[in-house]
Amino acid sequence: MKTFTIAVIAGDGVGTEVVPQGKRVLERIAKKHGVSFAFQDFDWGAGHFFRWGRMMPAGAIDLLQPCDAIFLGAVGHPEIPDHTTLNGLLLPIRRAFDQYANVRPAYLYPGVESPLARPKGGEIDFVVVRENTEGEYAQVGGFVYHLQPEEIAIQTSVFTRRGIERVVRFAFELAVKRGKKKRVTSITKSNAQGYSMVLWDRTFQEVASQFPDIETESLLVDAAAMNFIRRPESFDVVVGSNLFCDILSDISAIIIGSMGLAPSANLDPQRRFPSMFEPVHGSAPDIAGKGVVNPLASILSAAMMLEHLGMGEAAREIESAVATVLAEGSVRTPDLGGKSSTEEVTSAVVEKLG
Numbered sequence: 001m002k003t004f005t006i007a008v009i010a011g012d013g014v015g016t017e018v019v020p021q022g023k024r025v026l027e028r029i030a031k032k033h034g035v036s037f038a039f040q041d042f043d044w045g046a047g048h049f050f051r052w053g054r055m056m057p058a059g060a061i062d063l064l065q066p067c068d069a070i071f072l073g074a075v076g077h078p079e080i081p082d083h084t085t086l087n088g089l090l091l092p093i094r095r096a097f098d099q100y101a102n103v104r105p106a107y108l109y110p111g112v113e114s115p116l117a118r119p120k121g122g123e124i125d126f127v128v129v130r131e132n133t134e135g136e137y138a139q140v141g142g143f144v145y146h147l148q149p150e151e152i153a154i155q156t157s158v159f160t161r162r163g164i165e166r167v168v169r170f171a172f173e174l175a176v177k178r179g180k181k182k183r184v185t186s187i188t189k190s191n192a193q194g195y196s197m198v199l200w201d202r203t204f205q206e207v208a209s210q211f212p213d214i215e216t217e218s219l220l221v222d223a224a225a226m227n228f229i230r231r232p233e234s235f236d237v238v239v240g241s242n243l244f245c246d247i248l249s250d251i252s253a254i255i256i257g258s259m260g261l262a263p264s265a266n267l268d269p270q271r272r273f274p275s276m277f278e279p280v281h282g283s284a285p286d287i288a289g290k291g292v293v294n295p296l297a298s299i300l301s302a303a304m305m306l307e308h309l310g311m312g313e314a315a316r317e318i319e320s321a322v323a324t325v326l327a328e329g330s331v332r333t334p335d336l337g338g339k340s341s342t343e344e345v346t347s348a349v350v351e352k353l354g
Contacts, residue, residue: 002035004309007067007274009089011045013283015073017291018298021346022071025299028350029306029314040067044089046077055088061096064274069305072278073298078285087139095133097273099266100163101170102130102245103304104280106232106252106262111327112336114255119233121327126235127174128252130245131167132266134158135196137242159196159241164203170269171239172211180236183215184208187224187240187248200241224248228255253280258335260294263301265308277305291341294333296322299349321352 006026010019026037042063044056055075057063064070070093075085093099106128108114110121138158145151168186175184186204190197201218208216219227221244227234228251240248253262262280279297287293303318325331331348332338340348 003038004035004068005038005040005066006305007064007070008039008041009044009070010041010073011075011089011283012047012077012085013074013285013288014281014293015045015075015283017073017288017293017342018279018295019071019073021295021342022298022302024346025318025349025353026302026306028353029318032317032353033311033314035311039071045075046080046085049077049080049084049088055085056092061092064093064097067274068309069274070276071302071305072276074279074281074283076283076285091137091139093276094266097275098133098268098270099273099275100131100133101167101267101269102132102264103174103267104128104130104245104249104252104262104264105300105304106249106256108256109261109323109326111329112257112261114257116229116232116255119255124232124256125180126232126252127178127237128245128249129167129171129174129237129239130249131163131240131242133242134160134163135242157196157241159199161199161203164200165207166269168204168207168239171237172207172214175214175237176211178236181215181234182213183217183234183236184211185217185219185224185235185238187219187221187238187244189221189244191220196241204239221248225251228252249280258294260297260333260335261300263297263304265301265304267308275305275308277301277308291343292334293342294335295342295346296326296349299346317353318349321349324352325349 010016030036049055075089106126108124136157140156141154171184175182188197188200190201253259259281264280266276268275279301303315306315325348331340331345
């Protein structure tokens with residue numbers, strides 16, 4: 001029997017509620033497919049920070065390295081600055097394991113209402129591919145006259161031809177694999193950022209020339225934000241920088257009905273290191289501990305993990321079970337207009353798995 005070793009970081013807030021539900025689904029699907037999961041739970045996040053002054057221990061990367069994948073809940077706490085949580089856990093993992101492709105699908109499930117008036121189930125179906133290791137999140141810069149009235153902050157974005165080329169190529173290969181609209185949309189702001197985004201545009205065009213069967217589109221990020229609302233059904237694969245696609249993927253999550261339906265994967269496509277899978281939503285302290293958080297984004301992230309691990313059939317079974325539960329509409333958490341608990345929604349998915 002094949003055993004996959006999965007590092008589990010439930011993290012903070014609702015992360016500690018949705019991760020156990022994802023594990024329930026993984027354990028159920030494992031029985032059907034003759035595999036097993038060895039979960040290694042790591043109690044890192046805000047609790048670790050309050051005890052030790054850091055989000056995870058010094059040797060954290062070494063502990064994660066041998067694992068087949070990482071399953072993450074959420075990170076963040078109202079009493080800890082967001083830049084501390086981000087740079088203390090998420091970004092070090094993404095960079096250490098070169099998880100340069102952040103993949104965030106946006107699919108409007110039949111039976112779920114979009115806040116947009118026009119789209120119906122299945123009409124929104126695209127993927128945002130976010131460059132995940134450099135760009136605006138490179139953390140190059142510093143303070144001068146720190147904490148003085150004349151304080152200066154310098155923040156430098158870092159764009160490399162290598163970094164752009166590989167994530168753009170990943171996006172084109174994904175468009176070929178999806179075989180749907182066969183369109184890749186590049187997101188830039190090259191009218192204002194005359195060096196980094198011009199390099200992005202040139203590199204995108206060079207890669208595009210190698211995929212003549214794929215239609216291309218280049219949008220400024222402000223136009224893209226508008227068109228995510230105006231014509232979401234026109235998109236297939238969207239690729240952009242760390243910051244731009246971080247923002248756009250929140251728009252894509254909400255137009256499919258809820259942040260609770262948006263999964264994501266932080267991938268090392270070359271499979272040299274473990275990849276990490278997490279729901280797009282954060283720790284949501286306003287609803288944490290109430291048992292009402294939507295577990296489906298975490299469950300769908302688990303399905304993305306299975307796909308990455310070579311268990312495509314199992315991944316599709318989970319996606320189908322989620323789709324059936326949403327289409328029936330009788331079991332839903334409050335974010336989708338229902339009254340069901342987190343556990344009840346997961347139980348409905350598990351039941352559909354047979």
